[in-house]
Amino acid sequence: MSTRAADLITLGLRIRHFRAERGFTLDQLGERVGMAGSQLSLIENGRRSPKLSTLQDIATAVDVELTDLLKNEAPNTRAALEIELERAQRNPLYGALGLPRVKMTKGMPMAALESLLGLHRELARRASEAIATPEEARRANTELRERMREQDNFMPDIEQLAEDRVRASGHVSGALTHREVSVMAEQLGFNLIYVNDLPGSTRSVTDLVNHRIYLPPASIPGGHGLRSMALQAMGHRLLGHERPSSYAEFLWQRLQINYFAAACLMPQAASVAFLAQAKRERELSVEDFRDAFGVTHEAAALRLTNLATSHLDMPLHFLRVTGDGALQKGYENDDLPLPADVTGSIEGQFVCKQWSARSAFTHTNRTTEFYQYTDTPAGTFWCATQTGATDAGEFSISVGVPFVQAKWFRGRETTQRAVSRCPDESCCRRPASEVSSRWAGRAWPSARLHAHVLSPLPSGTFPGVDDTEVYEFLEAHAAE
Numbered sequence: 001m002s003t004r005a006a007d008l009i010t011l012g013l014r015i016r017h018f019r020a021e022r023g024f025t026l027d028q029l030g031e032r033v034g035m036a037g038s039q040l041s042l043i044e045n046g047r048r049s050p051k052l053s054t055l056q057d058i059a060t061a062v063d064v065e066l067t068d069l070l071k072n073e074a075p076n077t078r079a080a081l082e083i084e085l086e087r088a089q090r091n092p093l094y095g096a097l098g099l100p101r102v103k104m105t106k107g108m109p110m111a112a113l114e115s116l117l118g119l120h121r122e123l124a125r126r127a128s129e130a131i132a133t134p135e136e137a138r139r140a141n142t143e144l145r146e147r148m149r150e151q152d153n154f155m156p157d158i159e160q161l162a163e164d165r166v167r168a169s170g171h172v173s174g175a176l177t178h179r180e181v182s183v184m185a186e187q188l189g190f191n192l193i194y195v196n197d198l199p200g201s202t203r204s205v206t207d208l209v210n211h212r213i214y215l216p217p218a219s220i221p222g223g224h225g226l227r228s229m230a231l232q233a234m235g236h237r238l239l240g241h242e243r244p245s246s247y248a249e250f251l252w253q254r255l256q257i258n259y260f261a262a263a264c265l266m267p268q269a270a271s272v273a274f275l276a277q278a279k280r281e282r283e284l285s286v287e288d289f290r291d292a293f294g295v296t297h298e299a300a301a302l303r304l305t306n307l308a309t310s311h312l313d314m315p316l317h318f319l320r321v322t323g324d325g326a327l328q329k330g331y332e333n334d335d336l337p338l339p340a341d342v343t344g345s346i347e348g349q350f351v352c353k354q355w356s357a358r359s360a361f362t363h364t365n366r367t368t369e370f371y372q373y374t375d376t377p378a379g380t381f382w383c384a385t386q387t388g389a390t391d392a393g394e395f396s397i398s399v400g401v402p403f404v405q406a407k408w409f410r411g412r413e414t415t416q417r418a419v420s421r422c423p424d425e426s427c428c429r430r431p432a433s434e435v436s437s438r439w440a441g442r443a444w445p446s447a448r449l450h451a452h453v454l455s456p457l458p459s460g461t462f463p464g465v466d467d468t469e470v471y472e473f474l475e476a477h478a479a480e
């Protein structure tokens with residue numbers, strides 16, 4: 001609905017308010033301004049736009065300044081609710097339901113007004129929530145990655161905020177302790193409370209009234225994940241987050257709190273000192289960084305992407321890949337050609353089979369990182385990959401740099417080499433023609449759907465299925 005129509009509702013209610021204050025009926029005021037009571041009623045209901053001269057007459061009659069009459073705010077709380085309800089009822093969202101409009105009268109109980117308004121607000125909230133289709137979610141995700149790439153994945157303001165809060169907690173060096181995290185919460189006016197019955201869809205819940213942050217109990221005593229969750233919850237408060245109005249804003253807030261938590265667990269000054277020293281000794285490794293600050297391998301690898309370019313003058317990439325080769329998270333500012341769909345989205349795309357992120361699954365025993373040089377159409381990259389497993393399956397975490405930067409890292413002397421021609425499909429995406437001609441039209445695989453909500457289905461003969469793997473599987477078993 002137009003601003004003009006919205007303004008007319010407010011104007012009408014202001015006139016009615018001042019008329020009631022003076023104790024005039026519609027007809028009495030109408031008489032004073034030379035207008036029928038029924039006409040005046042149309043103005044008060046926001047259905048007719050009055051002439052300026054009429055407004056001046058009304059202002060004089062009810063003894064207020066014209067500017068008072070024209071103020072664009074509700075004259076009182078009830079009127080504010082009436083205005084909001086009237087606007088909601090004129091919204092196409094409500095119109096589409098084909099339900100009657102409720103006419104607001106003086107006799108309508110406040111409870112009825114509030115109840116109707118509550119339903120309208122919920123209708124609007126659900127409608128805007130439904131806008132986050134997987135398509136839009138992917139687009140928002142891509143925009144965010146590009147935005148962070150432009151700033152080398154570095155956010156100086158949050159670094160400073162984290163550094164200040166950590167120092168205030170009394171922390172000096174090494175890993176941030178659970179005790180220090182509690183102190184940080186107390187300084188913010190919150191208590192950390194561990195409960196068994198947190199809603200399944202939440203990571204933490206903050207009670208803004210009683211100043212409590214509810215967290216799940218540690219599955220492993222002293223487990224590190226809790227510090228991060230508590231810090232993320234504090235991040236929302238410290239960064240002044242409001243309820244996100246869009247999926248893009250939701251993602252942006254989540255990125256910020258994750259960044260804040262990481263910057264607390266691995267504070268900038270201490271991390272840069274540690275990493276710069278390792279670089280001087282040509283012993284850079286995610287492993288050591290992880291162990292020095294008591295965080296997960298993934299957290300340390302991601303944190304390296306925040307600091308490596310801004311402080312160590314080094315472009316790099318990060319990949320989290322599942323056991324079947326699908327990219328779950330990725331970042332690069334070193335021009336590694338990440339697989340992407342037509343919209344630029346990388347999540348759910350399969351990375352080249354030759355990359356360290358996938359070859360590590362077959363080569364390593366998980367106790368140490370796997371190192372590999374890979375020639376790609378964009379140059380040669382050196383990568384260090386750590387594999388692991390969760391209930392959801394295997395995954396690998398890789399951090400890599402262009403060839404010239406490999407000299408700073410432990411593992412640079414590896415003899416492991418591979419050649420990747422992706423995105424050229426003949427690299428690893430298309431079956432050998434001989435195999436293909438033997439099996440095309442003679443295989444019927446059934447796809448295993450990716451649980452990851454952002455995953456688009458990769459294209460193949462069968463959506464969601466890698467032809468090459470199916471054919472190779474058939475080849476191997478046909479011979480038995």
Ligand SMILES: [Zn+2]
Pocket residue numbers: 351352353354420421422427428429
């Ligand atoms: Zn390939």
